[in-house]
Amino acid sequence: MEKQRAIDLLKRLTEAHGAPGSEDAVRQIFRDEVDGEIITDRLGSIYGVKPGSADSPRIMLAGHMDEVGFIVQSFTSDGFIRFAPLGGWWGHTLLAQRVRILTRNQTEIIGVITSKPPHFLAKSEREKVMNIDKMYIDVGAKDIDDLKHNFGIRLGDPIVPFSEFTQLHNPDLLLCKAFDNRNGTGLAIHVLQELKHVDHPNRVYSGANVQEEVGVRGAETAAALINPDVGIVLEGTPADDTPGFGKDEQQAVLGQGIQIRMFDPTAIMNRELAHFVIDVAEQCNINHQVAVRRSGGTDARALQRHHVGVPVVVLGVPSRYIHTHNSIIDINDYLRGLELLVEVIKRLDASTVARFTAF
Known part of the structure; x- marks a missing residue:
């Protein structure tokens, strides 16, 4: 119990x-x-x-x-989100991971940290850890106006990883x-x-x-x-x-x-x-x-x-x-x-x- x-x-x-x-x-x-x-x-x-x-x-x-999380830092005209880290992150763990953005009205918006497909990477790029300030979040917005008015995302909104609580095959081991x-x-x-x-x-x-x-x-x-x-x-x-x-x-x-x-x-x-x-x-x-x-x-x-x-x-x-x-x-x-x-x-x-x- x-x-x-x-x-x-x-x-x-x-x-x-x-x-x-x-x-x-x-x-x-x-x-x-x-x-x-x-x-x-x-x-x-x-x-x-x-x-x-x-x-x-x-x-x-x-x-x-x-x-550890992130904060919305700025937007691109195409509707991608730049973000800043809150706490210690290693860039290796972030690309292609899902995140949850919490808006002012308490709506959670799911996004993914963008990553360039390996087809488009030069050999030198594959061997480097990408800096976080070069990463973006994609929430599926058409452009910056869509991002602000339909998604309701603003500068300063907090971001955390998307991760579901899971009991592993050994149920005493918990993942989240x-x-x-x-x-x-x-x-x-x-x-x-x-x-x-x-x-x-x-x-x-x-x-x-x-x-x-x-x-x-x-x-x-x-x-x-x-x-x-x-x-x-x-x-x-x-x-x-x-x-x-x-x-x-x-x-x-x-x-x-x-x-x-x-x-x-x-x-x-x-x-x-x-x-x-x-x-x-x-x-x-x-x-x-x-x-x-x-x-x-x-x-x-x-x-x-x-x-x-x-x-x-x-x-x-x-x-x-x-x-x-x-x-x-x-x-x-x-x-x-x-x-x-x-x-x-x-x-x-x-x-x-x-x-x-x-x-």
Whole structure:
């Protein structure tokens, strides 16, 4: 039952339109799922509040609602659309892919990123990755007037990949766009639901930030809103269990549990907090993977710098092929993350949290 509930929620979340700065559909799902007090900041990040037996410490569980996407940048006279990236994209993954453009009146227009047939490509062109600023979207418009007046597309309209949620032949493996980071949004929702009948010695703020993919902007304002004593960032972390990775360096393998990140170039995690989370996972026999990353970054970058500093750790659901139209996760890793979060929150009392910053 727990597994199917998680799958159903992730289907709704991943299929929702949520480019950076246009996270409204994802935010509405959060409101539909969460009971009790809900708070938002002025950028649009959203959090549910779960009081415990004490008003402090204040525990912030932070996913992010946005996904990598695009924005309508300009039009050609022939009715093609130029677009700019929102977040990190690799041109190799884009040509001939379908996208969804959300207009001001909330109509979704389907289009395809144009690609020149190989018949017309010179050998030198075939060997290069095309720059995104050389790509266009074709929605079938006759010309620019048709595009503006009949399709209703305007400059600044948000764009996301077209990708249908699919359970693969192994039904525990899920395929869709935006697992980075609807994984974290889903966990933030599920934790609040699980804590309804759990005693915990703290006050929990669990939710999701906006605009992570364009510079962790929502994390800064959400931290100012909550002023946390501890931050746990919830992510869809890049898996490294596919061809091209050495087995001896794999730290995010599908089916081997939730990832506990110690380091990436944007954040050195609080060692006491990270070790505490690892110890809880071991004590409770929760499958987990410890990671030290050479690249990437999360909202931990902003949270750890809030005010006089916040101890932070990142928990990530391994996700293959993130920042593309199709990512894959194992639902069991997600569920191990949920289990670990509940067990950690039950143990985060004032004296424990004080140890994290007893320098």
